[in-house]
Amino acid sequence: MTQPPSICILGAGFGALSTVRALRRLAPQARITLVAPRAELHYLPGSIWIPSGLRRREQLVVPLQGFFARMGVQHMAAEVTGLQDGGRVVHTSAGDVANDALVIATGGRFIKKLPGIEHAIVPCEGMAAAEQVRERLRAMRGGTIAIGFAGNPNEPSAMRGGPMFEYLFGLDTLLRREGRRGQFELVFFNPSTEPGARLGGKAVPRLLALMAARGIRTHLGHKLRGFEPQQVLTEGGAIAADLILFMPGMTGNAWFDQTTLPRSPGGLIQADAQCRVPGWEHCYVVGDSGSFPGPDWMPKQAHMADLQAAAAAQNLLAGLRGAPQTATFKVELACIIDALNHGTLVWRTPERNIVLPPLRLMHWAKRAFEWMYLRQYR
Structure with missing residues (x-):
């Protein structure tokens, strides 16, 4: 009997966790190891409400032990320090992790x-x-x-x-x-x-x-x-x-420098339209870690990471079977710019751009989305 594939996911943010869910739907028997310092999701989109008291830290930091147990995921509490053998071995602060396929979703870092x-x-x-x-x-x-x-x-x-x-x-x-x-x-x-x-x-x-x-x-x-x-x-x-509140631009994680991963001019990991890392077999990248082909307005947001995760999971499993890897992701910017008591909906695709006037309904829609999104991990 062929042993189920061993898949390693790096990170515990939106892209990593969406990859877990997609893989588990498509490959119930796969062995999944997730490497991240802590078994918790920090829902940063909700942190805009902390200064007003509308949210507290404990409402936005979600323990993931229960989710990992439900998904049959082994969590390795460690920092990633490098890669070896074309990604088949991940070096971490707690030891090495071997894998048949790798998904990099460790986010970015601010410049x-x-x-x-x-x-x-x-x-x-x-x-x-x-x-x-x-x-x-x-x-x-x-x-x-x-x-x-x-x-x-x-x-x-x-x-x-x-x-x-x-x-x-x-x-x-x-x-x-x-x-x-x-x-x-x-x-x-x-x-x-x-x-x-x-x-x-x-x-x-x-x-x-x-x-x-x-x-x-x-x-x-x-x-x-x-x-x-x-x-x-x-x-x-x-x-x-x-x-002074300031948001710098983003670049790749420091540990990328300890690898030979292909990098974009901005320091992110190069990826193709299927979320594959060129020249690295069975290696994929999703979310803020990657530089993807597409329009220069492609957003760095949770929604985009979720879309990339779905494509990466499909292609990863197809690649392990030796089948064509054809799944791609749509480029879509969807956000509600919240102002505590109302919000402005902005939606953009290659074909259209919609901006609604500020509406109280949009503030409550953003709060409802947060509840629904976090519910799957609680």
């Missing part, structure tokens, strides 16, 4: 090369960063809050601007709710003159109009030079700020 970036909070780094925003905001009696993001100049898709728009509009709503908005100035900064262009041509004027209507000042089109304790430095002048 922190700007001088003085330690003076800015990077909200999407984790729950602690969101909690830091909450505590800093509570301690402030007034002042200027500067919020912005940038990208990876060598990887147009490796940026995450949506959450920063949510912080911008969410903090505006929160301060108004608390009766403190008059004591604060909000400034949005971005090196582009069209921030959020990846959301589509209809989104940019809508977002800028919302900023103007809410009295949010903009500082656009100036390259960033760095940060000081109370300043954002740009080639177009400095922005005085008592609190």
